[in-house]
Amino acid sequence: MAKKLYVISGEHSGDAHGAGLLESLLMEFPDLIVAGAGGPKMQALAGNRLRNWVEDAAVMGFWEVLKHYGWFKAKFDEMLREIVELQPEVLLLIDYPGYNLRFAKAVRANLPKTRIIYYISPQVWAWNRGRIPSMARCLDEMMCLFPFEVELFSAAGLKTSCVGHPLIDELQLAKENGARESDLVGLFPGSREREVSRLFSPMLEAVVMLIKQGANLRFEAAAASERLAKYMENLVKQYGLEKHVTISVGKSHSLMQRASCGVVASGTATLEAAYFGLPYGLVYKVAWPTYFLGRMLIKVPFIGLVNIIAQRQVVSEWIQSDASASNLAFAIKRWIDHPEEANQLSHELRSVAEMLGGAGAHARAAGVVANWLKENH
Numbered sequence: 553m554a555k556k557l558y559v560i561s562g563e564h565s566g567d568a569h570g571a572g573l574l575e576s577l578l579m580e581f582p583d584l585i586v587a588g589a590g591g592p593k594m595q596a597l598a599g600n601r602l603r604n605w606v607e608d609a610a611v612m613g614f615w616e617v618l619k620h621y622g623w624f625k626a627k628f629d630e631m632l633r634e635i636v637e638l639q640p641e642v643l644l645l646i647d648y649p650g651y652n653l654r655f656a657k658a659v660r661a662n663l664p665k666t667r668i669i670y671y672i673s674p675q676v677w678a679w680n681r682g683r684i685p686s687m688a689r690c691l692d693e694m695m696c697l698f699p700f701e702v703e704l705f706s707a708a709g710l711k712t713s714c715v716g717h718p719l720i721d722e723l724q725l726a727k728e729n730g731a732r733e734s735d736l737v738g739l740f741p742g743s744r745e746r747e748v749s750r751l752f753s754p755m756l757e758a759v760v761m762l763i764k765q766g767a768n769l770r771f772e773a774a775a776a777s778e779r780l781a782k783y784m785e786n787l788v789k790q791y792g793l794e795k796h797v798t799i800s801v802g803k804s805h806s807l808m809q810r811a812s813c814g815v816v817a818s819g820t821a822t823l824e825a826a827y828f829g830l831p832y833g834l835v836y837k838v839a840w841p842t843y844f845l846g847r848m849l850i851k852v853p854f855i856g857l858v859n860i861i862a863q864r865q866v867v868s869e870w871i872q873s874d875a876s877a878s879n880l881a882f883a884i885k886r887w888i889d890h891p892e893e894a895n896q897l898s899h900e901l902r903s904v905a906e907m908l909g910g911a912g913a914h915a916r917a918a919g920v921v922a923n924w925l926k927e928n929h
Contacts, residue, residue, distance in 0.1 A: 554581075554583040554584060554585050555581055555583075555584050555585070555640075555641050555642075555925045556584070556585040556586075556587070556638055556639070556640035556641055556642075557577075557584055557585070557586050557587075557588075557640055557641070557642050557643075557644060557921070557925070558586075558587050558588045558634075558635045558638060558640040558642070558643045558644070558666075559574075559586060559587075559588040559589075559590060559594070559598075559602065559643075559644040559645075559646065560588050560589050560590070560631070560643075560644075560645055560646065560648065560651070560652055560655060561589070561590040561591065561594065561606070561646035561647065561648060562589070562605070562606060562609040562610060562647075562648035562651055562652075563591075563606055563609070563610045563647065563648060563743065563744075564591055564606055564610065564743040564776050564777075565647070565743070565819070565820035566590070566591075566606075566646040566647040566648055566672065567590045567591025567592065567593050567594050567606055568591075568593055568718075568722055569646060569647070569671070569672060569718040569722075569914075570590055570591075570593075570594045570644075570646045570671070571590075571593035571594045571596070571597055572718055572721055572722060572913075572914035573644075573646075573671065573718075573914050573917045573918050573921065574586065574594060574597045574598060574918075575597060575914070576914050576915045576917075576918035576919075577918040577921055577922060578597065580918070580922050581922070581925065584925075585601070585638075585640075586598035586599070586601060586602055587601040587602055587634065587635075587638055587640070588601075588602050588603075588631070588635075588644075589602065589603045589604075589605045589609070589627075589631060590602055590603075590604065590605075590606065590646075591604055591605075591606035592604050592606075605627070607745075607777060607779060608623070609627075609648075609651075610743060610744040624651065628651070628654070628655065628658075631655065632655070632658055632659070632662065635659060635663065635666075636662050636663060639663060639665075639666070640666055641666065641667065641924070641925050642666065642667045642668075642669060642921060642924050642925055643656070643659055643663075643666050643667070643668045643669070644669050644671060644921055645668065645669070645670045645671065646671045646672055647671070647672040647674070649674035652670070653674065653683075653687065653690075656668050656670070656687075656690045656691060657686075657690045660689075660690040667692045667693075667924045667927070668690065668691050668692050669691070669692060669693050669694075669695065669920065669921055669924060670687075670691050670693070670694050670695065671695045671715075671917055672695070672697060672718075673694050673695065673696045673697065673701050673705065673712075674687075684704060684705060684707075684708045684710070685708050687705075687708070687710065688705070688708040688709050688710035691710060692711065692924065693710070693711045693712070693713065693920060693924070694710050694711070694712045694713075695712075695713055695714075695715050695917055695920055696712060696713070696714045696715070697714070697715070697716065697717045697718075697908075697913075698714070698717075698861070698908075699714050701714070702714050713916075713920055715913050715916040715917045715920065716908070716909035716910065716912065716913040716916065717823070717908040717909055717913055718913040718914055718917065719820070719823055719824060719827065719908065719913075720827070720908055720909065720910060720911050720913060721911050721912065721913055721914045723805065723824060723827045723828070724911055726805035726806070727809075728806060728809045728810075730809065730810060732809070732810060732811065732812050733770075733810050733811065733812060734812050734888075734891075735768060735769050735770055735812070736769070736770050736771075736772060736810055736811045736812055737769055737770070737771050737772075737811055737812065737813055737814060737815075737884055737888075738771075738772055738773075738774065738807045738808060738810075738811030738813070738814030738815075738816075738830065738832075739752070739755045739759075739771060739772065739773040739774070739797070739814065739815055740773070740774050740804060740807075740808075740814060740815065740816040740817055740821050740825070740832075741755060741773065741774075741784070741817055742776075742817035742819065742821070743776035743777075743780070743819075743821075745779075745780060745783060747817055747837075748780055748783065748784065749783075750837040750838070751817050751835050751837055751875065752773070752784055752787055753787065754835070754875055754876060754877045754880060755773070755815055755835075755877075755880060756787060756788065756791045756793060756797065757791075757877030758815075758877040758878075758880035758881040758884065759771050759791075759793055759796060759797060759881075760791060760793070760877070761877055761878065761881040762881050762884060762885065763796060765881075765885070767885065767888070769796075769884075769888065770796070770798075771793075771796055771797040771798070772797070772798050772799075772800055772807055772810075772811065773788075773797060773798070773799050773800070774800060774803065774804035774807050775799050775800065775801045775802075776801075776802075776804075777801065778801055781799050781801045784799050785799050804821065804824070805824065805828070808824060808825050808828040808830045809828050809830070811830060812831070812887065812888065812891075812894065813830070813831040813832060813883075813884060813887035813888065813894055814830050814831070814832040815832060815833055815835055815880050815883075815884070816830075816832045816833070816834055816835070817834075817835055817836070818834050818835065818836040818855055818856060818869075819857075820857075822834055822856055822857055822858055822867070823857050823858065823905070823908070825901070826858050826901040826902070826904055826905045827901075827902070827905040827908075829898040829899070829901050829902045829905075830898070830901070831887050831893075831894040831895075831897040831898050831901070832867060832901075833867055833868040833869075833870060833879075833880070833883050834855070834856045834858075834867050834868065834869045834870065835870045835871075835875040835880070836855050836869065836870070836871045836872070836875065837871075837872055837875050838872075854869065855869055855871060856869050858901065858904050861904055861907055861908075862900075862904045862907075866897070866900050866901065866904060867897070867901070868883060
């Protein structure tokens, strides 16, 4: 009888990581039945039993989630009914902690025989270590990306393994040999529509300022999907920048290697940019209630993953009102006018990226899931 796996990812980055894991897992279990929710990359491997919901599910921030509570509640109930009917051997939860940890608790109560594995450990070390004991009660294994996380979860009695960062596998395949284009600036406003709505405008305003200053530059913005690309193109038209800003879809890794510098939305893309050595600054904007709540909860001095890993400020962090057009324009002009500073930052970023470990994370993570599929029969 074929094994069954239910998997949930709610963001584009999780979809990419999940697809890499599934590709390795399906080599060992070619008849594996995969259901759940994710994005286009996972769906391409799993088929239509796995819904593509990331465009709607990738809502960031407490306030934003609260406004969409009814939609999330309906999806939660629908997925719970679905998994109870399927009764899979393993539930694989990928990142997306606000939703996935609640789902894990509900599945533990309804399907005690289903093993629950969490991939890409929630960053509770940054905002709420008190949640770790409750996580240990409803999860069977945690897969971490960073070695320092293992002790935190293991101390609570949760079986924990460090598989390394899956980005290394994905980014090695995306490496290009071309040189950086000295007049090209990369804009990376994020993969969520609400994130883009807050961050792309100040980026475009910075472009306007640089053009007025006489900067002879080209700008390319990375869109995570065709839907976001259309939204971004409309904004470009509103600012009258069609001749100066181009939008590319699904080419963010290429842009990170071609651009001379860039501005990147906080999140996984900041690690990707570090791997490719792109000199950049980080921008972060959420609803003010979400921001104030976050400042009360977050226990680390930085927002950017690169700075957190390095335990010092490597990249500038422009947060909330600091994510202004003037700050972005000033930094871009500085990197363009002083390439030696940009090169030094590029070197530091690559050094931090080396701390993410070597290749093979997808295969190691798939091995963890495979062991639970074999054990639970």
